[in-house]
Amino acid sequence: MLALTEPRLSTPGAGSPAPAVEVLSAEKIFPDGTRALAPIELAVGQGEFITLIGPSGCGKSTLLKLMANLIEPSDGRLMWWRSSYDEATSGSRGSRRQVAFVFQDPTLMPWARVETNVRLPLDLAGVAKPASRARVAAALERVGLTKFTRHFPRQLSGGMKMRASIARSLVVDPDLLLMDEPFGALDEFTRNRLDDDLVKLCFERKLTTVFVTHSIYEAVFLSSRVIVMATGPGRIFATLAIEEPQPRHESFRNSARFAEYCRTLSGLLARASVAGPEAGERA
Amino acid sequence: MTAPVIRSEAALSVVAPTLVGIVLVLVWEIACRAGGVPVFLLPKPSDIALKLASDWPTLLRALGMTLRVALQAFAASIVLGTLIAFLFVQSRILEKSLLPYAVLLQVTPIVAIAPLIIIFVKNTQAALTICATVVAIFPIISNTTLGLRSVDPGLINLFRMNRAGRLATLLRLRIPSALPYFFGGLRISSGLALIGAVVGEFVAGTGGRSAGLAYEILQSGFQLDIPRMFAALFLITLAGIALFVVMVGLSRLALGQWHESEIGAET
Numbered sequence: 001m002l003a004l005t006e007p008r009l010s011t012p013g014a015g016s017p018a019p020a021v022e023v024l025s026a027e028k029i030f031p032d033g034t035r036a037l038a039p040i041e042l043a044v045g046q047g048e049f050i051t052l053i054g055p056s057g058c059g060k061s062t063l064l065k066l067m068a069n070l071i072e073p074s075d076g077r078l079m080w081w082r083s084s085y086d087e088a089t090s091g092s093r094g095s096r097r098q099v100a101f102v103f104q105d106p107t108l109m110p111w112a113r114v115e116t117n118v119r120l121p122l123d124l125a126g127v128a129k130p131a132s133r134a135r136v137a138a139a140l141e142r143v144g145l146t147k148f149t150r151h152f153p154r155q156l157s158g159g160m161k162m163r164a165s166i167a168r169s170l171v172v173d174p175d176l177l178l179m180d181e182p183f184g185a186l187d188e189f190t191r192n193r194l195d196d197d198l199v200k201l202c203f204e205r206k207l208t209t210v211f212v213t214h215s216i217y218e219a220v221f222l223s224s225r226v227i228v229m230a231t232g233p234g235r236i237f238a239t240l241a242i243e244e245p246q247p248r249h250e251s252f253r254n255s256a257r258f259a260e261y262c263r264t265l266s267g268l269l270a271r272a273s274v275a276g277p278e279a280g281e282r283a
Numbered sequence: 284m285t286a287p288v289i290r291s292e293a294a295l296s297v298v299a300p301t302l303v304g305i306v307l308v309l310v311w312e313i314a315c316r317a318g319g320v321p322v323f324l325l326p327k328p329s330d331i332a333l334k335l336a337s338d339w340p341t342l343l344r345a346l347g348m349t350l351r352v353a354l355q356a357f358a359a360s361i362v363l364g365t366l367i368a369f370l371f372v373q374s375r376i377l378e379k380s381l382l383p384y385a386v387l388l389q390v391t392p393i394v395a396i397a398p399l400i401i402i403f404v405k406n407t408q409a410a411l412t413i414c415a416t417v418v419a420i421f422p423i424i425s426n427t428t429l430g431l432r433s434v435d436p437g438l439i440n441l442f443r444m445n446r447a448g449r450l451a452t453l454l455r456l457r458i459p460s461a462l463p464y465f466f467g468g469l470r471i472s473s474g475l476a477l478i479g480a481v482v483g484e485f486v487a488g489t490g491g492r493s494a495g496l497a498y499e500i501l502q503s504g505f506q507l508d509i510p511r512m513f514a515a516l517f518l519i520t521l522a523g524i525a526l527f528v529v530m531v532g533l534s535r536l537a538l539g540q541w542h543e544s545e546i547g548a549e550t
Contacts, residue, residue, distance in 0.1 A: 099444070
């Protein structure tokens with residue numbers, strides 16, 4: 001039914017490839033009147049790894065949900081590969097794009113085994129069992145959970161649950177991966193290991209990724225571009241390009257360049273959190 | 284994980300209450316004998332046991348009648364209650380307009396409306412089943428509705444992002460999420476169905492071939508055959524416990540592998 005396994009056609013066009021997502025003066029005002037996002041302009045290029053960072057309430061999760069089409073902008077619009085979300089994600093064969101979202105929590109179905117959880121997007125898309133089984137096995141292998149396919153979520157550690165959640169997003173072979181603070185609840189050691197694996201995964205599969213985090217180290221380590229956001233209302237405060245070739249190696253964390261980037265980003269964040277008249281109004 | 288602990292745990296939950304029961308029965312027997320309590324006031328456990336053995340055929344038939352009504356009502360409650368819960372979840376308007384009447388049904392004492400039902404419905408069996416259903420259906424409606432609504436919002440978003448239809452979301456997400464609540468409702472409802480059947484029969488006072496345990500209790504009371512009364516009471520209690528145990532078993536079968544309520548603290 002779906003042509004998920006077929007090689008995708010590259011986007012035709014003379015110049016640079018179409019950006020994966022464009023946010024065009026999109027803003028978000030919640031029904032209770034809270035202005036979560038002032039009009040935002042942002043383009044995420046094909047293959048980029050972008051991190052959104054900022055103080056609590058700066059609207060980074062809201063921006064990510066806009067990109068996932070989980071919520072609609074109050075004004076302005078977004079485009080995915082230069083078309084609407086529905087056109088891009090349910091278009092004709094070959095040009096159909098997949099957007100995957102990794103939530104803050106693992107959001108696994110507690111009653112289903114790991115393999116069933118990972119297979120869910122394929123089941124919902126009506127992919128036949130033999131085809132989906134192979135893809136589930138491949139996705140689980142990529143996140144290192146091959147030995148745990150028959151386990152229930154409650155039998156896994158926090159880090160392993162997150163790995164299962166990532167496998168579920170990879171199983172659809174996404175063109176755009178949106179991650180909302182996926183490793184926020186994990187200890188630093190586990191987080192670093194997952195970050196190392198994520199870097200490799202995204203590079204190998206040339207994934208376009210937008211990643212929300214609170215951690216300066218994580219932002220610097222992962223991204224090609226860090227978007228610093230400020231509150232009151234949520235807006236883009238600054239952009240920091242991390243000019244370190246991908247895929248990043250663990251040793252980058254111990255380098256002087258890494259420390260320098262962290263210092264710069266930390267300075268930007270400090271200024272972002274005091275900027276604006278209504279700064280820190282929303283928790 | 285640790286099999287011996289679980290096994291002794293399971294044994295404990297059977298052995299301990301049994302021991303308490305034996306001790307209680309012994310104390311009862313000894314106290315009656317020592318105090319010379321007349322049998323028409325409080326029969327000794329041995330009197331009850333003898334009566335149970337001698338009147339076994341009639342009591343067993345009565346138990347069968349009562350159980351039949353209770354089980355019919357329980358089945359009707361499950362089917363109707365689940366259907367109503369599904370309707371409630373599909374439409375807020377439907378829930379808002381019908382829920383008050385479900386509550387009304389629940390708070391009206393069954394003893395008060397049972398005579399009406401028995402007058403309206405000619406077939407006594409059917410009338411008794413309706414009485415018991417009225418009593419037993421509410422926990423199923425309220426628990427299942429609550430369960431169908433108690434879905435992890437993250438999972439709802441996940442299903443939405445994957446373009447899951449209403450039916451797929453119902454089958455793969457809402458129903459599994461509702462199961463723990465549904466089984467909680469079953470446990471309450473099974474006991475209520477039995478109570479409803481007994482209460483209905485008390486009011487209807489059906490005798491003859493379709494007499495149930497409630498009729499036996501009434502009849503024994505009139506004849507001052509107190510041991511027989513206790514024997515009938517004992518059978519009702521036993522039936523209630525059996526129903527409860529079956530429900531616990533079913534719940535364990537369905538949820539044992541994943542739900543917190545069925546998993547020990549050590550895992």
